[in-house]
């Protein structure tokens with residue numbers, strides 16, 4: 001028995017969850033994530049906070065590389081590694097209304113947002129999360145959470161009341177506005193840098209049915225449609241959050257005609273008001289297809305489509321204004337997929353320094369995936385990203401969760417200097433040895 005095997009054997013006597021090693025049943029499944037294949041020496045699946053603390057202490061004492069995983073949708077593959085430990089919190093997936101008066105819900109970090117929506121529906125509640133069912137609560141919440149009700153209720157972190165975090169020392173802390181308030185500030189946008197999140201207490205929002213769906217326009221009408229969409233959204237009630245999708249002909253998406261599309265979620269169940277808000281979006285150009293109707297909130301969340309045998313480079317940027325000049329740049333020659341997300345509203349009500357998510361003054365966020373063959377050269381990548389670069393010039397920052405590669409430029413785009421400085425100081429206090437570095441890594445400050 002080698003040293004690690006022996007030590008894990010001892011560890012497993014106290015650890016109540018599963019310990020999965022290469023060769024064990026299920027290892028192939030737990031060693032990979034949505035965008036990456038890893039080969040960790042061990043994957044542990046804790047059953048409670050004390051298990052998490054044991055695993056963190058083990059990894060620290062043994063000097064193991066440590067990754068933390070909730071839903072496994074990290075675009076950069078941060079939630080697995082080679083040769084280290086993965087703490088996979090998927091078994092911590094409870095969803096419980098803990099304060100019915102204030103609608104506070106305790107959500108396990110390992111729950112998936114589709115399951116959360118499903119569990120809250122009988123209570124007439126919902127949490128503004130992302131747009132995809134299989135994305136995990138942990139990774140999305142710690143970086144912000146931009147979802148289908150962002151204009152009405154802000155980011156997911158804007159409804160966060162408290163969290164349970166296991167720090168690098170193995171301490172189990174409750175963090176809130178009044179407890180470990182610096183850490184509470186940092187985990188609202190700073191990602192997984194500060195510890196393992198076990199659960200989040202989130203003030204959910206009373207939500208009945210919503211109105212959602214899509215309208216597809218001819219690409220020939222893109223300029224008129226995009227300009228009209230911008231003007232509609234400027235006048236729209238906050239219940240309406242939408243996304244303008246630019247879909248040029250793209251290899252791998254042959255079933256999608258070149259088109260532009262407006263995806264809609266109206267967070268309210270009054271049909272007259274909903275249709276009054278949505279109606280202007282049905283007159284932006286020549287309609288190729290349309291499907292909008294009354295739905296459960298859980299039904300507006302979609303499925304994730306794996307990139308298949310392709311390399312994806314995803315970029316994003318916040319735009320203070322969707323100006324005429326930016327619209328011209330986008331529409332001149334649409335050659336790259338763009339998701340232009342309406343943000344603003346409640347998201348912008350929060351002060352830039354109130355949480356570690358500072359980009360609070362934008363009209364839209366634009367996300368752009370570029371698809372390449374595996375093994376493509378640096379020249380191929382530069383060529384694929386050239387159309388995005390023209391658009392990115394208009395931006396002033398980015399959402400760390402919508403990159404799928406990792407470097408200093410991405411970190412700086414995610415956090416303005418004052419935010420980064422404060423995050424580094426808090427990192428030094430809670431994780432001076434940088435145990436939690438498989439993420440968009442905030443290094444401990446000097």
Ligand SMILES: Cc1cc2nc3c(=O)[nH]c(=O)nc-3n(C[C@H](O)[C@H](O)[C@H](O)COP(=O)(O)OP(=O)(O)OC[C@H]3O[C@@H](n4cnc5c(N)ncnc54)[C@H](O)[C@@H]3O)c2cc1C
Nearest residue numbers: 070071072073074079130131136138139140146192197439
């Ligand atoms: C198809 C798709 C759709 C998406 N749509 C949206 C969207 O609409 N809105 C949006 O805001 N984002 C969206 N995202 C981005 C998503 O928020 C990030 O990819 C997020 O990191 C995924 O969280 P996860 O828990 O599934 O990922 P994981 O891979 O498990 O984790 C991602 C990162 O968070 C860290 N982490 C995860 N759990 C914990 C924990 N419990 N404690 C400490 N650190 C942890 C990991 O170490 C890793 O660095 C989408 C991503 C995909 C792939």
